[in-house]
Amino acid sequence: MSWLTELTSNPAITDRLPEAAVETLLMVGWSALLAALGGLPLGLWLRSSDPGGLRPHRAVNAVLSLVVNVGRSLPFIILAIALIPVTRWLTGSALGWQAAVVPLTVGAIPFYARLAEAAVREVPAGKVEAALLAGASRRQVLAGVLVRESLPGLVSGFTVTVVALVSYSAMAGAIGAGGLGFLAISYGYNRFQWDVMIVCVVLIVLLVQLLQTVGDLVARALDHR
Amino acid sequence: MVDDGIVLNALRKVYPLRSGEVMALDGIDLRVQRGAVHGIVGESGAGKSTLIRCVTGLERPTSGSVWVDGEEISAAGERDLRRARRRIGMVFQHVHLFDARTAADNVGYPLRIAKVPAARRRERVAELLELVGLQGRGDSYPAQLSGGQRQRVGIARALAADPSVLLCDEPTSALDAATTRQILRLIRDVRDRIGLTVLIITHEMSVVREVCDSVTLLDRGRVAEHGPLAEVAGRPGTRLARELIPLPPLPAGGAGAGVEVAFAGADTASVFRTIGGLGDGVEVAAGTVETLGGTQAGRLRLDVPADRRDEVLRALRDAGLHAEGGEAR
Numbered sequence: 001m002s003w004l005t006e007l008t009s010n011p012a013i014t015d016r017l018p019e020a021a022v023e024t025l026l027m028v029g030w031s032a033l034l035a036a037l038g039g040l041p042l043g044l045w046l047r048s049s050d051p052g053g054l055r056p057h058r059a060v061n062a063v064l065s066l067v068v069n070v071g072r073s074l075p076f077i078i079l080a081i082a083l084i085p086v087t088r089w090l091t092g093s094a095l096g097w098q099a100a101v102v103p104l105t106v107g108a109i110p111f112y113a114r115l116a117e118a119a120v121r122e123v124p125a126g127k128v129e130a131a132l133l134a135g136a137s138r139r140q141v142l143a144g145v146l147v148r149e150s151l152p153g154l155v156s157g158f159t160v161t162v163v164a165l166v167s168y169s170a171m172a173g174a175i176g177a178g179g180l181g182f183l184a185i186s187y188g189y190n191r192f193q194w195d196v197m198i199v200c201v202v203l204i205v206l207l208v209q210l211l212q213t214v215g216d217l218v219a220r221a222l223d224h225r
Numbered sequence: 226m227v228d229d230g231i232v233l234n235a236l237r238k239v240y241p242l243r244s245g246e247v248m249a250l251d252g253i254d255l256r257v258q259r260g261a262v263h264g265i266v267g268e269s270g271a272g273k274s275t276l277i278r279c280v281t282g283l284e285r286p287t288s289g290s291v292w293v294d295g296e297e298i299s300a301a302g303e304r305d306l307r308r309a310r311r312r313i314g315m316v317f318q319h320v321h322l323f324d325a326r327t328a329a330d331n332v333g334y335p336l337r338i339a340k341v342p343a344a345r346r347r348e349r350v351a352e353l354l355e356l357v358g359l360q361g362r363g364d365s366y367p368a369q370l371s372g373g374q375r376q377r378v379g380i381a382r383a384l385a386a387d388p389s390v391l392l393c394d395e396p397t398s399a400l401d402a403a404t405t406r407q408i409l410r411l412i413r414d415v416r417d418r419i420g421l422t423v424l425i426i427t428h429e430m431s432v433v434r435e436v437c438d439s440v441t442l443l444d445r446g447r448v449a450e451h452g453p454l455a456e457v458a459g460r461p462g463t464r465l466a467r468e469l470i471p472l473p474p475l476p477a478g479g480a481g482a483g484v485e486v487a488f489a490g491a492d493t494a495s496v497f498r499t500i501g502g503l504g505d506g507v508e509v510a511a512g513t514v515e516t517l518g519g520t521q522a523g524r525l526r527l528d529v530p531a532d533r534r535d536e537v538l539r540a541l542r543d544a545g546l547h548a549e550g551g552e553a554r
Contacts, residue, residue: 134335
């Protein structure tokens with residue numbers, strides 16, 4: 001069991017690993033929360049301004065769609081570097097997990113917006129009409145019908161977003177964000193401590209498994225179809 | 226124009242297309258009196274759905290006007306429209322219940338929108354579920370109900386906010402025959418109890434026969450035929466009369482010429498006496514007699530020796546019956 005003693009005696013693992021894991025959780029947690037808060041309204045707006053939506057507006061829809069597409073097409077690592085001035089202005093530093101939340105959120109908002117738009121699009125037009133004929137306002141239709149009826153899909157899309165954020169957060173580690181990705185790169189890759197790399201990867205895989213399982217459970221509990 | 230019920234005046238709806246335009250409704254005048262059940266029939270593409278969407282205000286007419294209980298829907302602003310819609314209940318072919326809400330919450334939805342207090346809402350929902358025969362099923366989600374039960378919930382939801390007008394868009398087209406009868410009975414029952422004005426769009430003549438007081442046949446955006454059921458059935462030879470009183474399939478064989486006789490409002494026995502008096506070789510090959518809107522109407526197909534065809538036709542017409550010579554077979 002020499003590899004086990006090696007693992008438990010490596011200071012990179014005993015000292016840095018718990019800290020890095022917490023950083024990853026904080027980074028992913030905050031950016032996921034902010035991505036949901038930004039992405040859901042954006043997705044709803046995309047859907048509503050669509051020709052078949054509640055308030056069709058060709059120009060608004062085209063602009064939103066373009067912004068979302070640009071946001072989604074930039075490779076995350078480029079986005080993170082390009083955003084460094086903004087990050088510095090917002091958080092006072094370009095390093096640390098707090099700084100990483102900025103590019104992670106900016107990257108995840110358009111990502112979730114598209115998934116939310118697709119989920120909301122699944123709500124049949126007839127349900128919207130039924131609500132309008134009950135005298136509902138647009139806002140009431142949005143919250144009480146579009147969001148509520150597509151909740152399972154919105155949750156599934158959120159799970160996909162959070163998992164993507166876990167992988168982005170590892171990339172953010174490459175430019176000084178801390179977390180498990182940073183640990184894996186700086187110790188595992190740069191210093192050839194493969195054990196550190198493997199432990200980090202295993203932890204990330206477990207985290208993703210856990211997130212996906214919880215996400216699926218919640219989506220299923222919300223689905224009454 | 227202060228008037229109960231539904232009134233359409235010179236209603237036109239044109240959809241612009243890249244290649245010209247489509248005239249969905251081309252000058253519809255229609256009046257459905259309070260408490261009447263009116264059917265709109267026609268082939269798909271005749272404009273039935275556009276018509277009902279204009280009544281709900283989901284679609285703005287290109288010209289003409291739509292009135293519900295004296296309020297002009299076609300000119301109402303958004304706020305007025307929302308208020309006016311509380312007087313309109315709508316039943317859809319595919320029901321369109323909210324899957325994420327229980328049956329009770331579906332029925333209570335219009336009340337929630339109308340800001341009815343929760344306690345009053347619960348009472349009303351219980352009443353409505355009982356009215357449609359679903360007491361005790363309030364906690365079920367739509368997915369746990371059968372097609373017929375879902376449509377009952379749909380009807381309860383449409384009635385929740387005490388509308389004065391009930392619009393039904395193919396309410397039974399997705400249901401089996403037995404369930405269709407139950408749902409139609411329910412609609413009639415509700416009309417009798419609450420005095421609703423009901424507009425039913427359908428492509429099934431059986432729906433018209435079973436619940437409607439009057440009927441309109443739409444053809445390419447125009448009113449082709451129109452009137453109370455008994456009256457429409459009493460215009461032999463028209464499309465509505467033919468479809469309301471369909472002839473059963475003819476037996477194979479038979480010699481000579483076919484003659485079709487149609488009658489309405491007449492004493493059925495005297496019609497048969499007339500036919501019996503036509504003499505040798507004249508036989509009834511197929512026939513239907515229906516009671517529509519309180520009068521008897523029927524269509525008969527006679528087998529007549531070819532050489533007596535003209536003579537028989539004349540005799541039937543002299544007796545005041547509508548008779549047409551079919552082709553010899």
